[in-house]
Amino acid sequence: MPKYKPADYEVLRRRCVELDQAGWKQGPIAQALGLTQGWVSQTLKKYRQQGPLALQWRKPPGAPTRLTPDQLCQLVEELNKGAEHQGFAGAVWTRPRINEVILAS
Template sequence: MGAPKKADWREERRKRAWELKRQGWKQKDIAGALGVTEGAVSQWMTSGREGGEEALKAHPAKGATPRLTAEQQAQIPAVLAKGASAYGFCGDIWNSRRLAVAIKREFGVSYHPDHCGYLVRKLGYSMQKPVERATQRDEQAIKCWKTQRWPHLKKSRAGTPHDSLCR
């Protein structure tokens, strides 16, 4: 079955403290026996007195409700499969900003681009970062420079630069 969740053992510890208090134990002794502070035991006892044993149970963490429903989140892979160009972007590469725009168009929900990256990772995908290069870039000239010019510009082992091919 696997190990119990953290909330489960903490809940059991609170219930055990409640049980020990009912048996007449002092809060100081309960804290020592359970390895917690007296303040923690005091808070548990207050909760128990006010809400009974129900108040000692684990409660799911509170947080903001997701803006996208689980069904909508499950549709994100389909949005990605359409490709970025289907949403008016140049090229089919996705990034967080583009996905934020696509989610807004598809579902009418605004998300910060950083959160879009989180959503995608949660679904088991990863965002691509486009390589931004100048449109005037000349790959042949770069290759030539790296193989012919650069070796002559590097310093020799003695510390003096090589003579360059052209100045």
């Protein structure tokens, strides 16, 4: 089975639906696109349930923030003061430095 980039799957989902609407069966669609029949089945199921929006590529959401909106605002205020104001040598913010500011708040 070929390897695709995540964004390529939107094109594959759209092609999958086109072939289905042209009367192709799931097995031949999967074979033609180099995907599994299960993937084709799930794509068509989502399309029937959600319509064209189900075909769009979406960036994975990632982990939810652990800071409250107020804490995020406070963090931005502290970062805007500058790294040197927080006691660091140099004006560059790094992830470890930002983590220290978060833990100190």
